[in-house]
Amino acid sequence: MKRQMPSTREIEQEIVGRVKTMFRKDFEMATKEEIYRACAEVVNDVVIDNWLTTQKSFVQQDPKCVYYMSMEFLIGRLLGNNMINMRGYTEVMDALDELGVDINEVEDQEPDPALGNGGLGRLAACFLDSLATLQYPAYGCGIRYHYGMFKQKIEDGYQQEVPDNWLQTRYPFELQRTEYEFEVRFGGWVRYDSQPDGTTKYIHEGYNAVIATPYDLPVTGFDNGMVNTLMIWDAKPKEVFRLDSFEKGDYSRAVEDMNLARNLTEVLYPNDNHIQGKELRLKQQYFFVSASIQRALAKYLRYHKDIKKLPEKVVFQMNDTHPTLTVAELMRILMDVHGLGWDEAWEITTHCVAYTNHTIMSEALEKWPQDIFKRLLPRVFMIVEEINRRFCDEIRAKFPGDEDRVHRMAILADDQVKMAHMAIAASYSVNGVAALHTEILKNVSLHDFYEMYPEKFNNKTNGITQRRFLMHGNYKLSDWVIKKIGRGWITDLSQMKKLESFVDDKKSLDEFMAIKLDNKKRLAKYIWEHNGIEVDPNSIFDVQVKRLHEYKRQLLNILHVMYLYNQIKENPEMDFYPTTFIFGAKASAGYENAKLIIKLINNVAAVINNDKSIDDKIKVVFIEDYRVSNAEWIFAAADVSEQISTASKEASGTGNMKFMLNGAVTIGTMDGANVEMYQELGGENIYIFGMSSDEVIAHEKNNDYNPVDVMNGNHHIQKVLQQLVNGNYSIDNPELFRPLYNSLLNTQCTAKADTYFVLKDFASYCETYEKIQEAYKDKYKWAKMALENVAHVGKFSSDRTIQEYVDDIWHLDKLDLK
Ligand code: F55
Secondary structure (H helix, E strand, O other): OOOOOOOHHHHHHHHHHHHHHHHOOOHHHOOHHHHHHHHHHHHHHHHHHHHHHHHHHHHHHOOOEEEEEOOOEOOOOOHHHHHHHOOOHHHHHHHHHHOOOOHHHHHOOOOOOOEOOOHHHHHHHHHHHHHHHOOOOEEEEEEOOOEOOOEEEEEOOEEEEEOOOOOOOOOOOOEEOHHHOEEEEEOOEEEEEEOOOOOEEEEEEOOEEEEEEEEEEEEEOOOOOOEEEEEEEEEEEOOOOOOOOOOOOOHHHHHHHHHHHHHHOOEOOOOOOOOOOOHHHHHHHHHHHHHHHHHHHHHHHHHOOOHHHHHHHEEEEEEOOOOOHHHHHHHHHHHHHOOOOHHHHHHHHOOOEEEEOOOOOHHHOOEEEHHHHHHHOHHHHHHHHHHHHHHHHHHHHHOOOOHHHHHHHOOEEOOEEEHHHHHHHHOOOEEEOOHHHHHHHHHHHOHHHHHHOHHHEEEOOOOEOHHHHHHHOOHHHHHHHHHHHOOHHHOOHHHHHHHHHHOOOHHHHHHHHHHHHHHHHHHHHHHHHHHOOOOOOOOEEEEEEOOOOHHHOHHHHHHHHHHHHHHHHHOOOOOOOOEEEEEEOOOOOOOHHHHHHHHHHHHHHHHHHOOHHHOOOEEEEEOOOOOHHHHHHHHHHOOEEEEOOOOOOOOOOOHHHHHHHOOOEEEEOOOOOHHHHHHHHOHHHOEEOOOOHHHHHHHHHHOOOOHHHHHHOOHHHHHHHHHHHOOOOOOOOOOOOHHHHHHHHOOOOOOOOOOOOHHHHHHHHHHHHHHHHHHHHOHHHHHHHHHHHHHOOHHHEHHHHHHHHHHHHHOOOOOOOO
16 A cells, blocks of 8 residues: 655654654754754655555565666655655645745755766666656666765866765665675686586685675655665675784785775766776676676575576666676676576576667777786686677678678777677667667667667667656746646656647746746856856856766857857947856866866856946856756756757767756757757757768768868857967966867867867857847747747656666566555
């Protein structure tokens, strides 16, 4: 039976009661943090009952489960989300209100769990939300990083990274599960032991071991009583050895084990779309993969004898190549622990694993030096060698005489282990994350593999959860939509199309834009409190928030702002609708150009925001520490969504969908899921500019793009580029931005210039932007366009995405929770 949240009155009493028993305090004396902890327990109480019921249904119905294997789950705060899913948000808000407390302040006490970098990690979190809401049995498997994504401080315009110590105080939603601990082994060597029956046993010796302890987090479905589990693994030494003991055994081994355990789960690598190749990262991968598989198999074997039928009950979805060790580790356990032969083990493995690709960027393709891999995972490496040997034979059988192809496709080549190749060789499904991205995989980056296994390739266009990104982040619009079309869209976003009947109704459009204005005021207040910059809620809020990467072209955006500023200065009477350009982005700590772009944005902001002569026509704001919690408010307040990646580079994007859901109008390239947004919206409701992916790919292939030619033909570009290096935005040090200038124009033949075609797309971007300015001046035209975006967002729910994964890849049945 689904348990629901109690009434407002009862919640109020419970909160007061909990504050008393947990903190020995009268409510009036409680701090905001204590109130938050009391609320968390009130909500937890309901969640736990539903979690128990869900687990019982698992046992009774024995369904097939997906194990979503991911190094990252960017879940964001859970209190608000769980209150919404338990249908108790308003009740708790009212109860707190009665007690004289603002719910936002209470929610703000929760650390924002940032166990991910960006899109890939947030996608995993949206998927878990949708799986629970659609009642599909699922586990998330990840790592309990002690330090998540760093917190960003801006000092003197520069990004500073501050450790994110989210576990400093107890996190109220996690449950330590020591009864599901497993051992994970690293290093050592493999001894061959010939058996009387002629077979060989492989015995792993001399290894270092750690114990993996899972912490379970509840994943609540919306209003259905379903609670799935996200298990995140922490490491501890196998034996906590006593320094004062006489029987220390192997003292140095014990010290090694302890250090290994200490480092393993300490910190999330803060790179997106870039691989660093650090040994500790490979250790993290093996650690969580091995522990998760062991737990999955233990669960399976509790109720099933025949390990060969594993694919009937278990599927491992690999979120990018980071968990590709799933393939070899499952093989190892099936052979070395359960005694299966190679063919049997391979048959099972290849029916249990599937792989999602998230990028075509070459610097993100995961390759490990074979010597490191072999030293760290000697037995697993042997298995990879055998997978590779058989895979190469298969290529030769299919393409006789094509040794070049064998070399290109091999898992082991050039002294490296190529993780994507192993993932594809073993997976029964390989998917991209948007239609265009999947086509590029098939036709360009993974073409060899597509020729070999066309049947494996499929597309699953990404999606986002409307529960967090509309109901929670934008409750005013959410309530308005409910008033207009009912509640169906909460679990069936395609129903948003019912809003079509209001796009020509002026009264509705007025209400709709009034909500946008309220959300802009909320964000303006946040910006004032956090950045000390005053912005006008009546200006256009033009927003680009995402990780900082050259391919995402924040540089194009800020160069365009510099250009607009020049225009207004040269022509003060020019007709220009006041615009606030809002940026938010973290740069990977070692990514110099990315960090310099942040500095540039902040310097441009300082100059423009303090120039009284332009009458506040342009404001530039860099929001510090962009993360899930402030993202929700930022999307809600946006008028214009900047999705301006170099065509072909952004696999999908998901921020684009969150803006659309909140009624922002996109200016973007034909890249990733923008293409599908365009198809859903029609050309009148989205602003597309720039080169197509085909054009970009052709230029890359022919190597025939020269940014200097572009600059010479456009005096506006010349001017902003000069301003990069003449001290206009860096009076003390005119050379400060020289590296960015060089990245665009380098004429020395050694370095490639303007790899991401910023200058090439500049004119087209400016032209298209003028149309946005024009459109905004016509209030109802704009409002209609914005509402059309909400009305056509249906496809981009992660509920739709998950249903497609279920139908085409996972083949799960809904859990019956009655
Ligand atoms: C993180 C770590 C490594 Cl080693 C490599 C990549 C990443 C990462 O964060 N990638 C990432 O976020 N990729 C994004 O995935 C999204 C979800 O599919 C896409 O929408 C987006 O286009 C893609 O860049």
